[in-house]
Amino acid sequence: MTQSANTIHSAKPQVSPLFQKALQKLESTSVDTLTAPEVTDGPLYSDWRHVSSCIDFPELSALVRVCAALPRRLEDIARILYKPSAITIIEAPDPDLFDNCAHVLERGVLSLVGAEYDYVPKARVFTESKSSNRASRSLLRKRRSESLPTELVSQRPTIVVVQNRQDLSPCLRAAATGCFLLPSLSAGEVNILFRVTRGISLKAVLPDLLCKLPGDEALAGLRAEDLYAALRQPTSSGVSNALWQAVNSKNVDEVDGALDQVIGLGAARGQLEQIAEDLLSWKSGDLDWSELTRGLLLYGQPGVGKTLCAQKLAEQCGAHFVPASYAEWQRHGHLGDFLAAMNKSFQEARENAPSILFLDEIDAFGDRKTAAGDNANYTRSVVNALLEQLDGVGKHEGVLVVGACNYPSFLDDALVRSGRFDLKIEMPLPDKASLVDLLKLHLSIEIDEDLLASLAMKLVGSSGANIAALVRKARALSRQRKRVFSMKDLENVVATSVSSLSDKDVRRAALHEAGHAVVGYMTGKGVPTRARVGAKGGKVDFAASASLPCLDTLESELATCLAGRASEEVFLGSASAGSGGPDGSDLAMATELALKIEVSYGLGDSGLSWRPICSENLTELMADKKLSDRVEKRLQAALDTANSIVLEQRTIVETLAKNLIEQRELSGADMKHILQPDEASALSVPARNAPLQQEADPQIPKAGMGS
Incomplete structure (x- = not known):
């Protein structure tokens, strides 16, 4: 155009x-x-x-x-x-x-x-x-x-x-x-149609009809046959009543407690319950739409239940659920078809308000800043179109957009700014208690609690989708062997399908995660909120870091990233490959952070000149010998700091590791009991790095072995 x-x-x-x-x-x-x-x-x-x-x-x-x-x-x-x-x-x-x-x-x-x-x-x-x-x-x-x-x-x-x-x-x-x-159906149009078809002067005013009609947003979602059927009513009140009946027939029944069916929401449950309560208050006229959250971003690993969560949120507040995704829109063909399919989804959400428009795999849209090559123009076009649609739907009352992704750091900055996605909620992997609940949900039979707890410990690190798949596989095994399903079938499937670490590797992983926890605590990150060791390694979660960190805070972050490697070296004599590997590994996060200190934050020895850092230009930046040497020096200093703290607090590290080996998962309260056995003998923590309390930034990485 x-x-x-x-x-x-x-x-x-x-x-x-x-x-x-x-x-x-x-x-x-x-x-x-x-x-x-x-x-x-x-x-x-x-x-x-x-x-x-x-x-x-x-x-x-x-x-x-x-x-x-x-x-x-x-x-x-x-x-x-x-x-x-x-x-x-x-x-x-x-x-x-x-x-x-x-x-x-x-x-x-x-x-x-x-x-x-x-x-x-x-x-x-x-x-x-x-x-x-x-x-x-x-x-x-x-x-x-x-x-x-x-x-x-x-x-x-x-x-x-x-x-x-x-x-x-x-x-x-x-x-x-x-x-x-052309506009959608509105009260003004109904008024004109009524007057024309009744032979009433076009200059006449019918306040008794207009004031009784549903709002324009509700009328816009009606089908043509709903309008024509209403216009056949002999009186203005009959027309109004018929239109209200058509609007109300589109409403979705509210399912009280629907979010309770989503297991393992953790701290996110309270925020989601509040969103549902606000939507219900808006529907009843007790809350203005301008007071509601503009959009919600759910992020977390695959299989944690982001889609289910959005569906149950819609059910709890009686909203239409409109699912969409990048892949669904793209399958229609070239760019024009993609944009047309996108427009259709947003139009469906507007016409069926109140509604929740669920945008799955929103991270597939990419970031316009890092778009390169033949697909750069395509990426910019689809992101711009999505931004335009989000701004447009934001002007229509009754539509809440819920996005879901695995990698929030891949999202375009403009996409996740306030006004488009006000609230960002991380959906974690289920803890042991939630794994027990998930097993009960999918098994639907009476099971010994100790057996469930034993299975849950083996499944630490698994998602809700993994649990459902394991139970299906176990039931299929029982059918294949022509026998009634029993827990033995599930135990066999877990033993053969879930990769397990050897005792030696479990100890290494536990020491690795304990190192992260203790060094993070000692450098001012606070008591970790959760630590676990599963079949694919381990992970330690901390509360949000400062949004405007100084150099000493960033250096503490570096030391925490490398603390798992330091702990392995101190207790086992050498480090494993668990600290390195793919994007998101300890070494990857530490290297990227050290690079940012040097060339993006203006806090290193490279002066004040700024250069962007992304996965596409890391190799090019590290090819600079002087810059590479400065990054390596900074990483080595952080490793030395971590080694020193692990040596000083080796008893605490060993205690944490022992508990992780036995329980496979520790809560914040569990670790606080170890790190702060009592107020009198609590470990001293440098106050200069005390973290600020704020909403978690989805782009802040979490330390962990194999995570």
Whole structure:
């Protein structure tokens, strides 16, 4: 679309001179003209004498919206639509209006232009409907590599009626000189339709009807048949009641306690319960929409239940659930199809408010800053389109957007700013207690608690999806062996499917995580909130770090990152590969942080010049020998600090490791008991690095072996 063809959004429907003249024109050309009855009495005379219009409901509705979208004056319509070579796109989101829009344009509005300005050529109108002629369908077919159809080569003005302009061929969109968007159903339109069909003066006001109608947001979600059925009611109150009934029939029943069905939410449960309570308060009229959270981002490892959480949130507050994802939109085809599918999802959410629009795998959109290569323009286009949609839906009451991703650090900064996703909630892997609850949920049989606890300990580090899959596999095993399902089947599946560490590796992993915990505590990060050792390694979680850290805080973070490696060296004589490996490993996080200190934060020995750091340019930066040496020196100093603390506090490290080996998971309270056995003998902690209390930043990495 050229810059001159920006979409012109319609005004509110009103009884304009253009509408009245176009209505008269349509009535004069109708093949189904109503004539006044010859008799002046009889059982039906009093009913039919009030019916003044011979135009059907769909045509009237289309005329109201077309006149609301186009300029008010006939002169302005002629100037825009009838310029030489003009191509005008009229977007009609309601699919029931295609044919009727074309009809009221040709027989009503454009006929007026032709009568007033007889020197302009007749405009041609094309629609997307199945009944369109061959030339029309050829015009609308999406063809990237072909030129415009022959019909468009002439200078005759052309008007295209389409549900979404992205459905048109790129060359046609580029050639368009104007684009008008038809409005959705509103109270103003209902008022006009009621008056026209009842023969009431168009200058009359019907406050008794308008004040009783549902709001425009609710009306916009109704189907055409709901409107037409309501308009058949004989009185204004009947019309209003029918529309309210149609709106209420779209409502979703609230399921009290639906979020209770999501196991392992932890601290996130309170925040989600508050969102549900706020949505219910808005529905009852006790809370203004401006007071609600603008958007919610759920992030965490695959399988932790982000989709289930969004579904249950919708159920608890009685909202429609509209699922969508990057992959679902992309499968429709090229960029135009992608954007059209995206628009359809957002439109569905608006039409079914109150609703929750769930955007899965939102991190697949990427970041415009790091987009490179052949896909850079594509990435920028889809991210820009998503931002535009989010801003647009933010203006409509009743739509809460919930995004979900595995890697929040991959998201574009503009996407996660306040006003788009106000609240960011991490969904952790389930703890041991939650694993027991998940096993009970999926097994649905009475099981010995000790056996469940034993299985849960072996499954530490598994997600809810992993547990469900294991139970399904165990049931399949029992069916295969032609026997009733028993816990023995599940034990066999866990033993064969869940990779387990040897006793030697478990001890190494426990010492590794204990090192992170103790060094983090001693450098001012506070008592860890959780530590675990599972089949794939371990992890230690801390509360959020300072949002504006100084150099000493960052150096403490470096020491904590390398503390697992230091602990292995102190207790076992050498380090394993557990500190390194993929993105997110201890060495990867420490290297990136040391680089940022040098070239991004202005806190190193590289001066004040700034350079961006991302996965794509790490190799290039580290190729600088002087910079690489400074980073290595900083990392070695952090490792020395960690070694020193582990040696000084080796008893505490060993105690933590022993508890991790026995229990596989420790809570913050468990570790506080070890790190602070009593107030009198609590370990002294340098106050200079005490962390600030704030909402967790999803981009702050967590230390852990193999995490």
